[in-house]
Amino acid sequence: MNTSRSEQLYKTACGFMPGGVNSPVRACKAVGTVPLFIDHAKGSRIWDEDGNEFIDYVCSWGPNILGHCCEPVINAVKAACDKGLTFGACHKGEITLAELIKKHFPSMEMLRLVNSGTEAVMSAIRAARGYTGRDKIIKFEGCYHGHSDGLLVKAGSGLMTQSIPSGAGVTEGCTKDTLLAKYNDTASVEKLFEEYGSEIAALIVEPCAANMGVVPPENGFLEFLREITKKHGTVLIFDEVITGFRLSDGGASKYFGVTPDMTTLGKIVGGGMPLACYGGKLEIMQCVAPLGSVYQAGTLSGNPCAVAAGIETIRQIESIPNFYEELDKKSAMIENAIREKGLNVNRCGSLMTVFFNDERVKSYDEARACDTESYGRYYRHMLQSGIYTAPSQFEAMFVSYAHSDEDIAKTIEAIESYR
Incomplete structure (x- = not known):
């Protein structure tokens, strides 16, 4: 995946803004990558400055529940x-x-x-x-x-x-x-x-x-x-x-x-x-x-x-019939794929997080004990597979109404191929 344009933009941004970003988690330091600079978005997809296309599960950290550019x-x-x-x-x-x-x-x-x-x-x-x-x-x-x-x-x-x-x-x-x-x-x-x-x-x-x-x-x-x-x-x-x-x-x-x-x-x-x-x-x-x-x-x-x-x-x-039922259905399909892969996941409605630990996370201390390096490897695998997720173990994955059956299937395929 070519990210040369994002890399150059990040280098330039570092000369103007602390860490090159306007919100710390965007720096992607926790997952060992350079942040992607996004050019445009539509529906369930985003495109970066290098032309790479991703299925987006960050959704601007939640507000794009209808998808981008509704x-x-x-x-x-x-x-x-x-x-x-x-x-x-x-x-x-x-x-x-x-x-x-x-x-x-x-x-x-x-x-x-x-x-x-x-x-x-x-x-x-x-x-x-x-x-x-x-x-x-x-x-x-x-x-x-x-x-x-x-x-x-x-x-x-x-x-x-x-x-x-x-x-x-x-x-x-x-x-x-x-x-x-x-x-x-x-x-x-x-x-x-x-x-x-x-x-x-x-x-x-x-x-x-x-x-x-x-x-x-x-x-x-x-x-x-x-x-x-x-x-x-x-x-x-x-x-x-x-x-x-x-x-x-x-x-x-x-x-x-x-x-x-x-x-x-x-x-x-x-x-x-x-x-x-x-x-x-x-x-x-x-x-x-x-x-x-x-x-x-x-x-x-x-x-x-x-x-x-x-x-x-x-x-x-x-105006959309069964709006939350549909969101829950989409989210459950992803959750089930994560569990079948043997990974740990917490889900509440259309919010979920993959945790790299052995037990269900119920507290702050248990969350802090998770293997963040393993999460970084998972993040990079999903990104290379065309899936854009949160660049931090401690953030949520957001499912939107715009995520199609095709999107869900491609996401599940990426999860199943993770090693």
């Missing part, structure tokens, strides 16, 4: 562009998108549009602190909630890929109110509440972890979190930046049947454009300015082009 979404964005790229003012599309989100996430009684998952989570935690008058929060090892200072503690994903235990430049003061629990470990949560119960403003969790690789919640774990947070007057936040509109049209909350106090959404809700949101109970969201004293603002929040992409993406999902 025509109705592209047309909606083009129409919005013709009216103006940004207003820094109100427009009716914001209301339409908010109505669609609330329709599928009824626990989000009021919501605020923002620009990124990091911003959504940061703002949700601030609102929870303002509402409760408390300072401390609980997060879980290996769960990634964006790169805001107070959450870069054993944050999974890119930090695991780069072997960075905690981000440099984050002061002790920023993290002193962040308490760490172990995902899928109820005892670790109980211990924190026993010691700090009256001081904990919020507990934030990926309801299905997807940044230490895909690690679903054990039976009863989310229900336990709902019960203990309610007991202590703590705000339960589901970070559904990845799982929202991915596991179901009501996200992980509907998929697992557990209702949080607040939810953060990103990825699919922006239809591939930079957009996210946070929301929840009315009494919490009424603490946010201009109604309350919790301040959060953004010039590009509710950007009309991004809003148009989000609206049309959700409408497309609504």
Whole structure:
């Protein structure tokens, strides 16, 4: 496979950007390759600058659930562009998108549009602190909630890929109110509440972890979190930046049947454009300015082009019969092929990760113990076979509606030929 153009572009990029990239995992250091520079994409496929064609299971890390360049979404964005790229003012599309989100996430009684998952989570935690008058929060090892200072503690994903235990430049003061629990470990949560119960403003969790690789919640774990947070007057936040509109049209909350106090959404809700949101109970969201004293603002929040992409993406999902059943069917076929090859895999809906270890991964510590060198060999084999997957053991594989039977068959063939 010729990658000379990507190699040259990467060399040039390194002179302008840290590591030649604008997001660390793209550097592909963990899998021993030079990053591919993508030229264009359509449906289930991407093409790099050297003309190599790949079946794409990164899907821009999740938002392209309909595939790349879904025509109705592209047309909606083009129409919005013709009216103006940004207003820094109100427009009716914001209301339409908010109505669609609330329709599928009824626990989000009021919501605020923002620009990124990091911003959504940061703002949700601030609102929870303002509402409760408390300072401390609980997060879980290996769960990634964006790169805001107070959450870069054993944050999974890119930090695991780069072997960075905690981000440099984050002061002790920023993290002193962040308490760490172990995902899928109820005892670790109980211990924190026993010691700090009256001081904990919020507990934030990926309801299905997807940044230490895909690690679903054990039976009863989310229900336990709902019960203990309610007991202590703590705000339960589901970070559904990845799982929202991915596991179901009501996200992980509907998929697992557990209702949080607040939810953060990103990825699919922006239809591939930079957009996210946070929301929840009315009494919490009424603490946010201009109604309350919790301040959060953004010039590009509710950007009309991004809003148009989000609206049309959700409408497309609504219009396709048995949408999630079809996604699950496609994903199950790939999962079964991986298992038949004798490899370990965790799957939750259309999210999955191949783990190179001997046991089913249920925790951050078990994920960290995986053989990352073997994953690198697997990644390079799949790439040479025309399959584009996550360049990190600790990221998810995303299946889209655009993946055809032919795509699935070619993917299975590549898995079967791995040695």
